Amino acid sequence: xxxxxxxxxxxxxxxxxxxxxxxxxxxxxxxxxxxxxxxxxxxxxxxxxxxxxxxxxxxxxxxxxxxxxxxxxxxxxxxxxxxxxxxxxxxxxxxxxxxxxxxxxxxxxxxxxxxxxxxxxxxxxxxxxxxxxxxxxxxxxxxxxxxxxxxxxxxxxxxxxxxxxxxxxxxxxxxxxxxxxxxxxxxxxxxxxxxxxxxxxxxxxxxxxxxxxxxxxxxxxxxxxxxxxxxxxxxxxxxxxxxxxxxxxxxxxxxxxxxxxxxxxxxxxxxxxxxxxxxxxxxxxxxxxxxxxxxxxxxxxxxxxxxxxxxxxxxxxxxxxxxxxxxxxxxxxxxxxxxxxxxxxxxxxxxxxxxxxxxxxxxx
Amino acid sequence: xxxxxxxxxxxxxxxxxxxxxxxxxxxxxxxxxxxxxxxxxxxxxxxxxxxxxxxxxxxxxxxxxxxxxxxxxxxxxxxxxxxxxxxxxxxxxxxxxx
Numbered sequence: 316x317x318x319x320x321x322x323x324x325x326x327x328x329x330x331x332x333x334x335x336x337x338x339x340x341x342x343x344x345x346x347x348x349x350x351x352x353x354x355x356x357x358x359x360x361x362x363x364x365x366x367x368x369x370x371x372x373x374x375x376x377x378x379x380x381x382x383x384x385x386x387x388x389x390x391x392x393x394x395x396x397x398x399x400x401x402x403x404x405x406x407x408x409x410x411x412x413x414x415x416x417x418x419x420x421x422x423x424x425x426x427x428x429x430x431x432x433x434x435x436x437x438x439x440x441x442x443x444x445x446x447x448x449x450x451x452x453x454x455x456x457x458x459x460x461x462x463x464x465x466x467x468x469x470x471x472x473x474x475x476x477x478x479x480x481x482x483x484x485x486x487x488x489x490x491x492x493x494x495x496x497x498x499x500x501x502x503x504x505x506x507x508x509x510x511x512x513x514x515x516x517x518x519x520x521x522x523x524x525x526x527x528x529x530x531x532x533x534x535x536x537x538x539x540x541x542x543x544x545x546x547x548x549x550x551x552x553x554x555x556x557x558x559x560x561x562x563x564x565x566x567x568x569x570x571x572x573x574x575x576x577x578x579x580x581x582x583x584x585x586x587x588x589x590x591x592x593x594x595x596x597x598x599x600x601x602x603x604x605x606x607x608x609x610x611x612x613x614x615x616x617x618x619x620x621x622x623x624x625x626x627x628x629x630x631x632x633x634x635x636x637x638x639x640x641x642x643x644x645x646x647x648x649x650x651x652x653x654x655x656x657x658x659x660x661x662x663x664x665x666x667x668x669x670x671x672x673x674x675x676x677x678x679x
Numbered sequence: 680x681x682x683x684x685x686x687x688x689x690x691x692x693x694x695x696x697x698x699x700x701x702x703x704x705x706x707x708x709x710x711x712x713x714x715x716x717x718x719x720x721x722x723x724x725x726x727x728x729x730x731x732x733x734x735x736x737x738x739x740x741x742x743x744x745x746x747x748x749x750x751x752x753x754x755x756x757x758x759x760x761x762x763x764x765x766x767x768x769x770x771x772x773x774x775x776x777x
Contacts, residue, residue, distance in 0.1 A: 350696050374742040374772040375696060375731035391700065391727045398735040405735045 317677045319631050321639050321660075322366075323647060324353030324669035329368060331386060332660060333679065338637050338651040341660055347389070348380065355626060357412045358673045361420040367439055369409025369425070377409045379425065381439050385679050394441040396425050396433040402449075404429045410467040411626070412439070416476065426466035430457060430483045432495065445495040448481065453500065453514040460485035460508075460520045460539070467625060468524045472548075474531040480524065480549060485509060487519035488536065488549050501549030506540040523567040523625050527574035527603075535604060537567040537579055537625075544604045555604030560591050566628035570636045570653065575603045578610075578630070578638065578654060580623040588622055595619045597628075597640065599654050613657035614648060621646075626669035633674070641667030686710040687762040691721055692769040700727035709768075714747050715758035717768055732770065744773040 321332040328346025347353075348370050354377075355369035366386050371377030379392040396406045408428045415422030415434075425433045425442060432445040448466075457464055468482035477494040480501070487502040502519040509518040520539035527533040532548040535555075541562040543552040556562055561581040570576035579598050583591045590596065595614040598607040627641040635653035642648075645664040650657045688710045693701060701707050709720035722729040732743055739745065745752040746769040752758065 372696065372731075374740065374774060376734065376740060378727075378730060389699075393726070395730060397730060400736050402735065 318675050318679055319633070319637065320358070320673050320675045320679060321629075321631075321647075321649075322356035322358075322669075322671045322673070323639075323641055323664065323667060324356050324368070324626075324671075325641075325645070325665040325667050326352050327665040329353040329356060330662065330664060332647070335677075336633055336674075338631075338633075338649070343661055344386075347386070352408075353668065354408055355411050355669045356671045357414070358671070358675070359414045359423065360673075361414055361417060362438075364675070365438065367412040367423070369412055371408050377406055377427070379409055379412065379439060379442070385675075392435075392440055392442065396427050396431075396442040396444070398429075398431065398444060402444075404431075406431070406433075407463065408465065410465045411469055413469045413471060416471055417473070418476075424469040424471070424479070426469050426481060426483075428463045428465035428467075430464045430466045430486065432466055432469065432481055434495065447491065447493075447496045448489065448498050451489070451498050453486075453511075453517045456511040456514045456517050457483070457486045458509055458511070458518070468521075470524060470526050470534075472526070472531075473528060475548075478548070480526070480534070482521040482524035482536070484522065485520035485539070486517055488521055488524060488534075490549050501545075502552075503550065504545075504552035504554075505536075505538055505543055508539050522565045523579075525567055525569050525577070527569065529574050533574070533603075535567060535569070535577060537564050539563065539585060542567075542579060542604065555600070556607075557605060558600075558607035559598055560596075563588070564623075565625040566623055568628050568630050568638075570630055571632040572634050572636060573601075576601050576653070577604065578628065579607070580628060580640065582622055589620050590622065593618050593620050595621065595640075595642070595648070597638070597650075597654055597657075610650075610654040610657075612655065613650075624668055626671075627667050629670045629672045631672040631674065637672060639670045639672050641670045643667065684712040684761055686712055687764055687766065689717055689762055689766045689768055691717070692767065694770060694772060696772075697728060697731055697770065700731065701725050711762060713758070713762060714752065714755065714760045714768070717762060717766075718745060718758070721768070742773045744771050745769070746771065 330345030366382040368380040433442040472478035489498040507518040523537040621642040631637040638650040711717040
């Protein structure tokens with residue numbers, strides 16, 4: 316794997332940025348899916364490399380598109396995520412598409428709005444609802460956040476077979492230890508944004524959820540009400556906000572080479588949801604969230620009143636990792652050195668919904 | 680018992696966003712006896728279209744309109760309207776203004 320592919324999903328299409336591992340010169344391709352909202356892009360390399368796109372339209376609804384030829388051609392999943400006709404809810408958007416466990420290379424998960432989880436066991440062509448989550452006793456009490464009632468994150472635990480987490484706004488984190496059959500609410504220590512009478516543990520608005528792959532049980536989350544860490548697979552959460560200007564923000568990513576290093580992009584409060592002071596600033600922690608420092612060299616220092624959505628920040632796996640940040644104003648910024656220095660990548664794009672950075676073979 | 684009506688081949692016009700579902704074609708044709716039958720043939724022969732026209736409950740999406748000639752399907756007395764030679768079915772997005 317010698318090249319970097321950065322897949323950018325926007326309100327009106329997707330754009331692919333490609334570079335060699337020096338990450339100095341970029342080629343841009345797009346728009347793919349012109350006119351369609353692209354909420355998420357994913358590369359699964361567990362078998363023949365396969366690209367997945369969560370694509371949708373206000374008019375025509377969502378679907379999953381699949382490419383097995385490096386993005387040259389795409390085909391719609393034969394039976395994309397859909398609720399049963401009598402379920403009383405619709406799949407309105409594909410929020411994430413995640414490869415399943417390494418030992419099940421044909422399995423994928425998709426988190427959707429209205430909130431639910433779907434699973435495919437044939438490489439993404441056919442999807443079934445994970446009924447254990449849909450039939451959770453608290454389901455009727457789930458309420459949407461400003462972005463809708465969305466299951467926006469699925470994590471597969473590489474250490475514990477059958478263990479999954481989902482992040483749902485504005486419900487919280489739920490964990491399954493039995494392959495999705497049953498789910499435990501994991502919101503202890505996190506403020507409940509909208510308490511519900513019968514299920515007081517429900518109503519935490521998780522914005523981003525990541526796991527430390529080399530530290531079993533360690534999770535981080537950027538929440539509507541703060542930044543948190545768990546050492547026990549989500550059973551308990553502690554605040555980790557020392558040095559941050561705001562507890563509010565959306566994305567959070569880990570350095571793929573160092574699970575103590577993570578990045579967030581704080582915004583000014585849930586009322587304003589804008590970059591504080593018009594300065595676009597990424598914050599980095601190198602001690603697992605105990606402390607945070609600003610990174611803004613090369614980022615707009617004034618008149619940058621924008622936001623970064625929950626899937627619009629990603630890190631590539633090179634060392635030092637490259638970072639890629641897309642704004643709601645359609646600008647894409649890149650750091651080749653773990654956030655020390657930044658520059659704008661070419662293009663003024665539609666509202667950026669998602670950014671995914673992966674390594675691919677030369678010539679992809 | 681009356682004999683079954685004979686199928687009529689009608690043209691179906693598609694918006695550009697949905698043409699990937701028909702192999703890139705802006706126009707396809709289907710054979711049916713009624714408007715409802717034509718819509719069902721359309722999504723049977725081009726299954727990728729079904730989810731884009733109908734929601735999970737099987738209801739026509741709120742912002743999708745199906746026209747039989749110049750009549751919106753929502754205005755038809757019945758989707759069982761018999762088809763006649765020369766009918767045109769048009770799929771359009773029912774969104775106007777900004």
